[in-house]
Amino acid sequence: MTASGSPALESANALAAGLSSIGLGAVVVSPGSRNAPLIQAFVELGTQVIVALDERSAAHHAMGMALALQQPVAVCCTSGTAALNHGPALAEAHRVGLPLISLTADRPHGAHNTWQSQTLVQDRVHEKQVSQSFTWDHPNGDEGPSMLQDMAQALHRGPIHVNCPFDVPLYPKGKQQHKAVSPPQRPSQPVNPDWNRALQAPPDWFRSRLEAAANAGEKVLLLGGTQPVPLSVSFLRCWSRFALIAGDSTSGLFVHGVPAISACDRWLTAWQKGGRPLQDMAPDLVVTFGAPLVSRRLRDALATLDFEHLHLGPSGAEPQAFARPPRAVLCDVNAALEAGAAAFKSRNDTPIASDVETWQRTWWDLEDGLRAAHNTAVDAAPWSDLRAHRCLHQSIPKGWDLHLGNSTPVRYAQLFEASDPHPWSNRGVAGIDGCNSTAVGSALAGRPTALITGELGFLYDANAFHIQPLPQSLRIAVIHNGGGGIFRWIDGPAETGLLESHFEWQHSTDLRPLCELHGLIHHRIHDEAGLQEALRNWWAPSPAPQVLEILTPGAESAAAYARYMEAVCV
Numbered sequence: 001m002t003a004s005g006s007p008a009l010e011s012a013n014a015l016a017a018g019l020s021s022i023g024l025g026a027v028v029v030s031p032g033s034r035n036a037p038l039i040q041a042f043v044e045l046g047t048q049v050i051v052a053l054d055e056r057s058a059a060h061h062a063m064g065m066a067l068a069l070q071q072p073v074a075v076c077c078t079s080g081t082a083a084l085n086h087g088p089a090l091a092e093a094h095r096v097g098l099p100l101i102s103l104t105a106d107r108p109h110g111a112h113n114t115w116q117s118q119t120l121v122q123d124r125v126h127e128k129q130v131s132q133s134f135t136w137d138h139p140n141g142d143e144g145p146s147m148l149q150d151m152a153q154a155l156h157r158g159p160i161h162v163n164c165p166f167d168v169p170l171y172p173k174g175k176q177q178h179k180a181v182s183p184p185q186r187p188s189q190p191v192n193p194d195w196n197r198a199l200q201a202p203p204d205w206f207r208s209r210l211e212a213a214a215n216a217g218e219k220v221l222l223l224g225g226t227q228p229v230p231l232s233v234s235f236l237r238c239w240s241r242f243a244l245i246a247g248d249s250t251s252g253l254f255v256h257g258v259p260a261i262s263a264c265d266r267w268l269t270a271w272q273k274g275g276r277p278l279q280d281m282a283p284d285l286v287v288t289f290g291a292p293l294v295s296r297r298l299r300d301a302l303a304t305l306d307f308e309h310l311h312l313g314p315s316g317a318e319p320q321a322f323a324r325p326p327r328a329v330l331c332d333v334n335a336a337l338e339a340g341a342a343a344f345k346s347r348n349d350t351p352i353a354s355d356v357e358t359w360q361r362t363w364w365d366l367e368d369g370l371r372a373a374h375n376t377a378v379d380a381a382p383w384s385d386l387r388a389h390r391c392l393h394q395s396i397p398k399g400w401d402l403h404l405g406n407s408t409p410v411r412y413a414q415l416f417e418a419s420d421p422h423p424w425s426n427r428g429v430a431g432i433d434g435c436n437s438t439a440v441g442s443a444l445a446g447r448p449t450a451l452i453t454g455e456l457g458f459l460y461d462a463n464a465f466h467i468q469p470l471p472q473s474l475r476i477a478v479i480h481n482g483g484g485g486i487f488r489w490i491d492g493p494a495e496t497g498l499l500e501s502h503f504e505w506q507h508s509t510d511l512r513p514l515c516e517l518h519g520l521i522h523h524r525i526h527d528e529a530g531l532q533e534a535l536r537n538w539w540a541p542s543p544a545p546q547v548l549e550i551l552t553p554g555a556e557s558a559a560a561y562a563r564y565m566e567a568v569c570v
């Protein structure tokens with residue numbers, strides 16, 4: 001018999017201690033019985049433990065914490081369907097390379113076949129959405145440490161799933177005393193420095209390829225989608241001389257003093273409206289990274305052109321974004337930028353090839369004109385989503401993290417400069433099901449966090465707020481435009497005759513009772529003057545998270561955006 005009298009508790013203790021030793025920052029647990037050994041183990045160990053009811057939200061909370069802390073965070077649940085609910089966050093973390101650890105407690109091996117309740121096959125159930133799956137079944141001898149080493153390796157590439165079979169007894173004999181658990185504080189450095197890791201460098205051929213591109217005067221486009229790591233200013237500065245930089249505002253490319261184009265849809269609209277041939281914008285070499293680009297139109301336009309494509313990333317993914325399959329460059333994005341910067345530096349004293357200079361100028365002349373026309377075009381718009389987004393973006397204080405709902409908020413955000421830290425949106429798989437929770441997770445990790453989201457996304461993920469403790473430094477601006485405004489942006493829904501009823505899903509849900517249920521401070525806004533006024537005091541410390549429900553007209557907002565595009569793209 002083990003010291004505690006429970007093999008389950010011993011196994012859970014060993015796993016909790018092992019994960020802590022490889023850099024675990026915190027754990028989000030959902031109430032359940034089968035995972036009782038893990039809950040007790042983490043509390044006993046002094047790990048930061050957050051309690052969240054809904055496993056789908058809990059996994060997104062943990063992902064938001066991993067993003068804010070830049071280190072692994074675990075989410076822990078009981079057996080059965082609870083385990084499946086980690087799926088959406090794992091899928092998102094997998095696409096963007098975040099170190100999320102899904103711990104699913106299970107009954108002993110084979111239980112699902114023995115007429116026991118709350119059982120299903122859990123081993124490897126998330127296999128396609130994680131970098132590696134593990135079964136922690138009371139490992140013996142070196143088995144445990146070796147598995148933990150594999151977990152640490154796998155976490156550098158993305159999330160992992162650890163299924164943990166436990167048999168009764170799940171609880172110790174006699175009443176236990178635990179230390180009081182304090183809410184997390186804003187960390188000035190990673191909570192567990194063991195996670196500090198060497199960046200995985202790109203293969204040598206990558207640097208040589210960029211050297212060759214610079215020597216031969218090739219037109220290089222660095223194109224970034226959403227990714228979680230802050231990118232180096234000095235490396236990007238080196239790149240910006242030789243390469244054109246463009247991508248999503250959530251890519252990390254928009255750092256102070258580095259020229260980069262974020263409003264890619266706007267840029268392409270203007271290019272095409274001017275009747276310019278796509279061939280004139282064609283690069284010779286495109287280096288991509290991160291989640292799929294928000295601007296599908298730019299991706300589709302590039303896909304009609306012929307160039308070489310390299311895709312960077314720690315998972316070695318090879319997404320075929322364009323006409324031909326890319327060559328994967330297995331590495332961390334910053335390490336690749338460093339290698340590129342070194343390649344370009346050696347040519348710093350040499351003038352840029354005139355073809356390349358002209359090509360870059362062509363992109364930038366158009367972009368400069370668009371930026372110059374931007375403010376006048378927004379000023380001309382009536383009260384609408386566009387006007388609300390501008391007010392919000394202008395008011396976010398320095399030091400606050402910005403999260404964006406991944407429908408129209410992330411698209412509007414491309415029009416407004418934002419950096420340091422770069423904004424976040426769950427663009428990996430672009431589900432609207434965890435945007436609240438990811439922002440809550442970021443605030444739980446001690447970072448003041450603002451979320452701009454749509455009201456359907458807000459309603460969908462309402463369980464984000466069934467959490468202990470609820471962070472205070474969280475502000476949520478809900479653009480309540482009467483349904484999914486995104487469906488007015490997309491070609492198609494309007495033609496079906498079902499736009500309002502089945503796509504946009506017009507509704508008249510009042511958000512106030514929901515906010516009251518969760519103890520969120522709620523204000524409703526009807527116009528721009530009201531929004532400006534509310535924002536003046538909104539960021540000051542408050543005893544609970546605050547929600548601004550901003551009422552905008554849905555159809556007029558879509559029309560205002562279309563008119564804005566017409567006005568700037570002349």
Ligand SMILES: Cc1ncc(C[n+]2csc(CCOP(=O)(O)OP(=O)(O)O)c2C)c(N)n1
Pocket residue numbers: 405406407408409430431432433453454455456457458481483484485486487
């Ligand atoms: C889990 C999930 N279900 C459905 C969708 C499809 N979808 C994308 S945007 C959207 C509507 C979002 O509406 P809202 O949050 O109000 O934002 P808005 O479109 O007004 O910006 C839906 C249903 C999705 N991306 N993820």
